[in-house]
Amino acid sequence: MALQERNELGYCPLCGRALLGEEGAARLRDGKQICGLCAVKLRPAFPAAFSSDFGKLIDSPDPLSAIGLEQAEQAAGNAASVSEELRQKYGFSAVFIIEKAEKEKGGLLKAVWRVTGRAVLGAFCPRDKVLLVSGGAKTTLELDDVETVAPAAASRGSLFWKRAYGGTIASFTVTARGSIGPGDMIVKE
Numbered sequence: 001m002a003l004q005e006r007n008e009l010g011y012c013p014l015c016g017r018a019l020l021g022e023e024g025a026a027r028l029r030d031g032k033q034i035c036g037l038c039a040v041k042l043r044p045a046f047p048a049a050f051s052s053d054f055g056k057l058i059d060s061p062d063p064l065s066a067i068g069l070e071q072a073e074q075a076a077g078n079a080a081s082v083s084e085e086l087r088q089k090y091g092f093s094a095v096f097i098i099e100k101a102e103k104e105k106g107g108l109l110k111a112v113w114r115v116t117g118r119a120v121l122g123a124f125c126p127r128d129k130v131l132l133v134s135g136g137a138k139t140t141l142e143l144d145d146v147e148t149v150a151p152a153a154a155s156r157g158s159l160f161w162k163r164a165y166g167g168t169i170a171s172f173t174v175t176a177r178g179s180i181g182p183g184d185m186i187v188k189e
C-alpha cells in the first residue's frame with residue numbers, strides 16, 4: 001500500500017526523492033510538487049509572504065509557485081551561497097525577526113510571550129537554546145514552543161510542523177525577563 005501511494009505521488013523533480021505525502025512541500029508554477037527537503041533549501045530565497053501589519057497573513061501566492069523547474073534548479077544550485085550571504089549579513093547561523101510580541105501571562109519580572117515573525121535563516125525547534133537580541137543586549141532563552149504559520153502547506157506531520165526554517169513565518173512561545181518588541185531577534189550563534 002505504502003509503495004502504491006508513493007508511486008501515485010511521484011518523485012521530486014529536483015532531487016528525485018519519492019514524495020512522502022504532505023511534508024511541507026511546495027508546488028512550482030507548472031504544478032509539479034517538490035519535496036520538503038528541497039522546499040527547505042529553496043525557501044530562504046523565496047520566503048513566504050505576509051501582510052505589512054502582520055495581523056493578517058497572506059495565504060498566497062507562494063513565491064515558489066511563481067517559478068518553473070529550470071529556475072528552481074538554478075535556485076537549488078545557489079542555495080548554499082544565499083544562506084552564506086544571510087549568515088554574513090546577520091552574523092548568526094539562525095535568525096528569526098520578531099514582528100509582533102504578545103504577553104500571554106506573567107508580570108514584570110518574568111513573562112510568557114508569544115512572538116510571531118520571520119525565520120530568515122537556519123532552523124528552530126522546540127527546546128532549542130537561543131539568544132534574544134533586544135536593543136543590543138543578548139539573553140539566553142529556551143524556545144517553549146514553535147509553530148509554523150506560513151506557508152500554509154506546513155501542516156501537521158509535515159517537515160515544517162513544529163519547525164521554523166529560513167523563509168517561513170512562525171510563532172514562538174518563550175519565557176523571558178523584561179520586554180520583547182517588534183524588531184528584536186531570536187538567533188543562534
Ligand SMILES: [Zn+2]
Pocket residue numbers: 012013014015016017034035036037038039
Ligand atoms: Zn527534492
